[in-house]
Amino acid sequence: MGGSLTRYNWRYDPFxxxxxxxxxxxxxxxxxxxxxxxxxxxxxPRQESPSxxxxxxxxxxxxxxxxxxxxxxxxxxxxxxxxxxxDATDNIQVTYEGTGSPILAADQNRAWNYAxxxxxxNTNTTAYVDDSVCAFNVxxxxxxxxxxxxxxxxxESGGAGIREFRILVGASPSEDxxxxxxxxxxxxxVAFMLSVAAGVHTIKGQFRLTAAxxxxxxxxxxxxxxxxxx
Numbered sequence: 001m002g003g004s005l006t007r008y009n010w011r012y013d014p015f016x017x018x019x020x021x022x023x024x025x026x027x028x029x030x031x032x033x034x035x036x037x038x039x040x041x042x043x044x045p046r047q048e049s050p051s052x053x054x055x056x057x058x059x060x061x062x063x064x065x066x067x068x069x070x071x072x073x074x075x076x077x078x079x080x081x082x083x084x085x086x087d088a089t090d091n092i093q094v095t096y097e098g099t100g101s102p103i104l105a106a107d108q109n110r111a112w113n114y115a116x117x118x119x120x121x122n123t124n125t126t127a128y129v130d131d132s133v134c135a136f137n138v139x140x141x142x143x144x145x146x147x148x149x150x151x152x153x154x155x156e157s158g159g160a161g162i163r164e165f166r167i168l169v170g171a172s173p174s175e176d177x178x179x180x181x182x183x184x185x186x187x188x189x190v191a192f193m194l195s196v197a198a199g200v201h202t203i204k205g206q207f208r209l210t211a212a213x214x215x216x217x218x219x220x221x222x223x224x225x226x227x228x229x230x
Contacts, residue, residue, distance in 0.1 A: 010044075010100035021046045021097035026056075030137055030200050031083045031090045041079040042141060043098030045072055053096040055081070116222030124215040126208055128166065134205035134223035140198055145228045148174075148192040150205035152221040155185045158214030167192040167223075168204040178210070195230065 012019045022043065029039040045053045051060050053072050061069045067086040073079070079101070081094070115136050123129045134150060150167045165188045167174040174192035190205075205223045209216055 012099070019046075019099060021099050023095075024098045025095045026093040027095070028200065029092050029094060029139065031087050031092060032137060033089050033135065034133075035085065037083040037085055037088055038080050039083070039092075039094075040139070041081065041094060041096070041098075043096075043100055044077045044079040045074075045096035046099050047072075047074040048097070053081075053094065055092050055094050058083075058087075058092070114222070114224050119221075120217055120219045121221075122215055122217050123207070124209065124212075126210065126212050128164075128168075128206040128208045130168075131205035131207065131218070131221055131223070134221050136203055136223070136225075138201045138203055138225055138227055140196065140201070140227050140229075142198050143195065143230045144198075145193060145195050145230060146201065146203070147226040147228065148203055148224070150190045150192075150221075150223045151188065152205070152207065152218045153185050153187050154179060154207065154216055154218045156180075156209070156214055156216045162210040163207060163216045164210055165190050165205070165207045168202075168206055169194060169196070170201055173206075 011021060024043065027042060031037055031039060053060060055070050058068055058070050061071055063071065065071045065082055065084045067084050069084060071082045073081070115134050119133065121132055138146065146169060148167045148169065150165065152165060154163055156163055162178055162180040164176040164178050166176050167190050169192065172194060174190055177188055177190045179186050179188045203223065203225050205221065207216065207218055
């Protein structure tokens with residue numbers, strides 16, 4: 001990413017009434033794999049005519065975006081950009097005139113991410129499968145420590161009763177948490193802490209059977225991650 005890697009407060013001086021935007025070039029993001037297909041910029045882009053916000057390979061629109069299009073939130077100044085579902089998981093670069101962070105820079109030492117649902121998911125394999133709703137990307141502008149927590153309630157049937165849960169950050173897995181036995185719903189909680197470099201990191205909850213018999217159902221799942229600036 002070009003330009004500034006540091007978050008700044010609003011770049012407007014209320015006493016001189018001067019806004020001094022910062023040119024940010026090729027800020028890297030990944031469009032989420034699931035809805036909503038929004039990204040959060042480091043700073044709020046300046047609204048100009050013609051627009052100074054560019055995403056390589058995409059066209060800006062003022063309404064709901066189609067394939068290869070994006071929509072910037074200028075009204076509420078959240079620094080968010082919306083994309084079409086067909087463009088999910090694309091790696092993109094955004095260039096714009098930044099007017100400062102929508103949150104005070106002093107508060108950027110920590111940021112929460114959350115995904116979860118009471119819905120059901122099932123597997124009968126001994127290979128780890130991704131929790132379909134407990135996954136998201138965490139973007140950190142500086143080296144950070146990620147504190148991750150994955151919880152689920154599970155029921156095994158027709159087998160040995162043992163299943164395992166873990167958290168995957170990029171290609172780095174947490175230790176396996178074993179949960180048994182057959183015949184009842186069991187809660188599980190996995191915690192994982194690791195340091196990461198600046199960039200985009202994919203966080204996933206995963207689960208599997210330990211024996212190739214029976215199946216496991218999971219429900220009441222939740223994945224959280226707290227990023228702390230080192």
